[in-house]
Amino acid sequence: xxxxxxxxxxxxxxxxxxxxxxxxxxxxxxxxxxxxxxxxxxxxxxxxxxxxxxxxxxxxxxxxxxxxxxxxxxxxxxxxxxxxxxxxxxxxxxxxxxxxxxxxxxxxxxxxxxxxxxxxxxxxxxxxxxxxxxxxxxxxxxxxxxxxxxxxxxxxxxxxxxxxxxxxxxxxxxxxxxxxxxxxxxxxxxxxxxxxxxxxxxxxxxxxxxxxxxxxxxxxxxxxxxxxxxxxxxxxxxxxxxxxxxxxxxxxxxxxxxxxxxxxxxxxxxxxxxxxxxxxxxxxxxxxxxxxxxxxxxxxxxxxxxxxxxxxxxxxxxxxxxxxxxxxxxxxxxxxxxxxxxxxxxxxxxxxxxxxxxxxxxxxxxxxxx
Amino acid sequence: xxxxxxxxxxxxxxxxxxxxxxxxxxxxxxxxxxxxxxxxxxxxxxxxxxxxxxxxxxxxxxxxxxxxxxxxxxxxxxxxxxxxxxxxxxxxxxxxxxxxxxxxxxxxxxxxxxxxxxxxxxxxxxxxxxxxxxxxxxxxxxxx
Numbered sequence: 001x002x003x004x005x006x007x008x009x010x011x012x013x014x015x016x017x018x019x020x021x022x023x024x025x026x027x028x029x030x031x032x033x034x035x036x037x038x039x040x041x042x043x044x045x046x047x048x049x050x051x052x053x054x055x056x057x058x059x060x061x062x063x064x065x066x067x068x069x070x071x072x073x074x075x076x077x078x079x080x081x082x083x084x085x086x087x088x089x090x091x092x093x094x095x096x097x098x099x100x101x102x103x104x105x106x107x108x109x110x111x112x113x114x115x116x117x118x119x120x121x122x123x124x125x126x127x128x129x130x131x132x133x134x135x136x137x138x139x140x141x142x143x144x145x146x147x148x149x150x151x152x153x154x155x156x157x158x159x160x161x162x163x164x165x166x167x168x169x170x171x172x173x174x175x176x177x178x179x180x181x182x183x184x185x186x187x188x189x190x191x192x193x194x195x196x197x198x199x200x201x202x203x204x205x206x207x208x209x210x211x212x213x214x215x216x217x218x219x220x221x222x223x224x225x226x227x228x229x230x231x232x233x234x235x236x237x238x239x240x241x242x243x244x245x246x247x248x249x250x251x252x253x254x255x256x257x258x259x260x261x262x263x264x265x266x267x268x269x270x271x272x273x274x275x276x277x278x279x280x281x282x283x284x285x286x287x288x289x290x291x292x293x294x295x296x297x298x299x300x301x302x303x304x305x306x307x308x309x310x311x312x313x314x315x316x317x318x319x320x321x322x323x324x325x326x327x328x329x330x331x332x333x334x335x336x337x338x339x340x341x342x343x344x345x346x347x348x349x350x351x352x353x354x355x356x357x358x359x360x361x362x363x364x365x366x367x368x369x370x
Numbered sequence: 371x372x373x374x375x376x377x378x379x380x381x382x383x384x385x386x387x388x389x390x391x392x393x394x395x396x397x398x399x400x401x402x403x404x405x406x407x408x409x410x411x412x413x414x415x416x417x418x419x420x421x422x423x424x425x426x427x428x429x430x431x432x433x434x435x436x437x438x439x440x441x442x443x444x445x446x447x448x449x450x451x452x453x454x455x456x457x458x459x460x461x462x463x464x465x466x467x468x469x470x471x472x473x474x475x476x477x478x479x480x481x482x483x484x485x486x487x488x489x490x491x492x493x494x495x496x497x498x499x500x501x502x503x504x505x506x507x508x509x510x511x512x513x514x
Contacts, residue, residue: 064452071449072422335450340416 022359023101025327031083039124055111056208061220065333073331081331111206118147134166143171155191162195168363174230175205181241203256231257253296260303263317298327300336308344325359379507410472418450475512
């Protein structure tokens with residue numbers, strides 16, 4: 001009667017997360033174009049209706065899951081995943097008793113070839129976030145969406161929202177038209193620093209360059225696994241262009257880019273710098289020091305080495321106990337559950353930092369659970 | 371081993387499923403081509419509601435570029451990360467020895483037989499012993 005038993009990794013019961021949880025990567029979406037149009041001036045509404053979104057959409061490989069979403073993240077009312085606050089409350093905020101969640105809408109404003117339209121789209125997105133997400137839900141904070149390929153327009157958008165406590169970050173996407181250290185992007189950093197807002201750099205993007213450094217691959221899995229290449233290029237560029245010498249208080253958050261690659265990249269940069277620093281004389285410290293001081297990292301997706309001790313070594317190499325921040329990536333298909341995200345058990349003090357305290361400090365979030 | 375009545379046979383048509391709470395656990399009961407199977411509704415990976423996932427087939431390739439689609443409707447994909455499990459056994463295809471989801475034996479019994487026996491415990495589906503329903507067929511899940 002009983003089937004033959006194999007050595008098995010059995011299904012486990014869900015554990016309550018004992019520490020507070022702050023989720024640093026949640027994606028909200030417009031329920032429909034009608035909602036977007038409420039926030040878009042008539043001139044740009046017409047543009048959206050007649051011309052639509054236009055950018056370099058190199059990343060549109062068919063995802064394993066529709067909308068790249070969890071199959072169970074489609075609200076019963078038929079709206080797209082991430083577009084229904086009540087459903088998000090039930091499935092994410094309440095289900096996991098999140099203390100805070102940071103919204104990162106990936107709605108394409110920054111990738112628009114028409115920069116004025118991108119700016120209008122960014123402004124509409126931010127107005128909508130404030131009115132329909134942050135104001136009704138005290139657990140949510142939002143990232144400021146900016147048309148980052150025009151840094152003057154982007155800086156205007158940061159000025160518009162930078163003083164509002166509902167916005168805690170400026171959102172850029174990993175694949176920009178040029179590496180982010182280039183001077184064309186500096187006004188964005190200047191505005192962010194003025195308001196003491198971190199710059200979040202999120203997976204994805206449409207800068208026109210190929211998905212990987214070797215060109216465009218065939219499959220979504222290559223896109224998904226290849227994205228750290230873009231993050232690495234951004235880290236190298238931000239360090240080597242001297243951005244952190246020019247903006248010593250600038251904070252960068254790498255979101256959904258993984259992190260196992262960061263220690264060896266820092267080692268390599270240090271080694272190159274010792275031999276080639278004449279080329280970048282304004283760098284007064286080793287690249288690894290800038291990285292350690294200026295970069296924060298979110299956990300999802302986490303590289304999972306085959307042995308638990310490798311993961312512990314990785315955390316040690318990363319030397320980022322104060323920099324690693326938990327993220328679910330809800331409602332996307334590679335969502336990480338707060339109680340099961342880590343391949344090893346973490347020491348309680350470190351777990352508290354990663355699950356909430358690092359994000360609380362960076363985003364200046366007052367405690368909600370006493 | 372306790373047996374629980376979880377559904378009538380016609381409640382879960384071929385290709386269909388029903389998710390039930392039995393003995394404190396959530397279980398998905400599937401009908402594949404007239405045969406019934408039951409799995410724990412929790413993915414061994416991160417605990418996603420596995421039995422709410424899509425049923426698909428098994429895509430195989432012997433060399434790059436040649437594809438065979440087989441076992442249509444027998445492979446369950448977790449709604450979160452797409453981990454694939456064989457509905458009939460609970461085994462994964464990428465790590466069959468170590469990663470599997472708990473599966474439970476399922477039987478079909480006549481209502482008349484249930485009404486007369488003292489064996490099965492009542493599950494969430496109340497197997498009323500009125501004359502009308504007693505003639506139907508019921509799906510039973512066995513929980514150790």
